[in-house]
Amino acid sequence: MDQMDDIKSPLPATCGIPAILAGPCSAESRRQMLDTARPLAESGIRIFRAGIWKPRTMPGGFEGVGLPALDWLAEVKAVTGMATATEVATATHVNAAAGSGVDILWIGARTSSNPFAVQEIADALAGLHEPPAVIVKNPISPDLNLWIGALQRIHDAGITRLGAAHRGFTTYGENLYRNTPHWAIPFELRRRIPNLTLLCDPSHIAGRRGLVEQVARKAMAMHFDGLIIECHCQPDEALSDAAQQLTPAQLAELVKSLPAGGTAIADTELESLREQIDRIDESLLETLAARMQLTDTIGRYKQQRSLPAVQPMRYKAMIETRTDYGSRLGLNPDFLRVMLSAIHEESVRRQVEICCKND
Ligand code: PEP
Numbered sequence: 165m166d167q168m169d170d171i172k173s174p175l176p177a178t179c180g181i182p183a184i185l186a187g188p189c190s191a192e193s194r195r196q197m198l199d200t201a202r203p204l205a206e207s208g209i210r211i212f213r214a215g216i217w218k219p220r221t222m223p224g225g226f227e228g229v230g231l232p233a234l235d236w237l238a239e240v241k242a243v244t245g246m247a248t249a250t251e252v253a254t255a256t257h258v259n260a261a262a263g264s265g266v267d268i269l270w271i272g273a274r275t276s277s278n279p280f281a282v283q284e285i286a287d288a289l290a291g292l293h294e295p296p297a298v299i300v301k302n303p304i305s306p307d308l309n310l311w312i313g314a315l316q317r318i319h320d321a322g323i324t325r326l327g328a329a330h331r332g333f334t335t336y337g338e339n340l341y342r343n344t345p346h347w348a349i350p351f352e353l354r355r356r357i358p359n360l361t362l363l364c365d366p367s368h369i370a371g372r373r374g375l376v377e378q379v380a381r382k383a384m385a386m387h388f389d390g391l392i393i394e395c396h397c398q399p400d401e402a403l404s405d406a407a408q409q410l411t412p413a414q415l416a417e418l419v420k421s422l423p424a425g426g427t428a429i430a431d432t433e434l435e436s437l438r439e440q441i442d443r444i445d446e447s448l449l450e451t452l453a454a455r456m457q458l459t460d461t462i463g464r465y466k467q468q469r470s471l472p473a474v475q476p477m478r479y480k481a482m483i484e485t486r487t488d489y490g491s492r493l494g495l496n497p498d499f500l501r502v503m504l505s506a507i508h509e510e511s512v513r514r515q516v517e518i519c520c521k522n523d
């Protein structure tokens with residue numbers, strides 16, 4: 165793989181450490197942009213983000229105001245001196261945003277999932293005389309190669325002011341996070357491309373404002389180079405992602421509470437390994453909880469049909485197949501038997517409880 169040895173930070177030198185990109189999910193009006201940008205600039209934020217073209221999962225949502233918002237972004241820059249960033253998904257977006265003097269373009273998660281779209285963006289960037297810097301968000305699925313492939317396409321187009329942003333991954337069902345972090349993936353990206361500026365977007369990982377700070381702190385403890393945080397002058401009125409946006413005052417508080425440039429962190433290697441373990445444990449527990457919910461569904465099914473809670477043959481097959489699979493993954497068979505028995509025991513306890521409750 166091309167090591168991308170020549171890449172540099174996509175962020176302006178004045179952005180501070182950690183770098184913070186803040187601003188609304190979507191540009192909605194000139195007033196909203198200025199009312200959000202001014203207090204952000206006063207609290208020292210140097211890069212303003214706002215989505216102009218919004219890729220929405222379902223039709224009928226607010227899809228951004230498009231071209232007029234480029235003038236608002238230019239005005240924010242003129243009034244506050246902040247650098248500006250927006251999302252691009254097509255060649256037309258690239259040409260319009262670059263033509264209007266936007267400093268940083270980001271490729272969103274839905275777009276970085278699509279090599280055709282990324283290549284179209286790359287080709288448009290290659291045609292620019294002074295292209296803006298580019299940040300590639302991870303694709304929605306936890307596929308590191310797809311992410312690296314997108315970075316590679318942009319790099320091959322001659323973009324050296326290039327970075328990546330981790331915004332979590334789509335998973336099915338109810339989860340703590342809107343987008344599961346799978347922190348091991350950005351870590352592996354950093355291992356493979358050590359000189360790549362790596363940002364974290366805690367807003368899209370968290371999905372709700374109460375969780376943004378916690379995710380931001382984790383990212384800082386794990387030595388991300390900066391954060392992208394959604395911020396709106398009236399978050400509850402926002403036309404997109406209302407639940408996760410902070411007010412400029414909340415953002416200023418959050419930023420103040422972060423360790424400066426990671427200097428507060430002592431043993432970084434150990435810290436980051438422990439953070440990975442914490443995340444893996446969290447996902448183990450989430451998986452276990454999902455398993456128990458399924459157990460309860462089965463319990464109700466058996467109860468309705470008067471089937472016994474414990475079916476010994478099923479138990480035996482379960483222990484055998486799992487021990488075999490786990491052993492092939494390098495896990496100790498004795499440990500597997502103890503663990504699987506404990507899980508089974510708890511499943512039976514729940515099912516018996518269901519049967520008794522409904523009797
Ligand atoms: C955004 O930053 O507003 C956005 C749409 O992000 P993502 O592509 O990460 O969903």
Ligand code: MN
Pocket residue numbers: 189190394404405
């Ligand atoms: Mn958003």
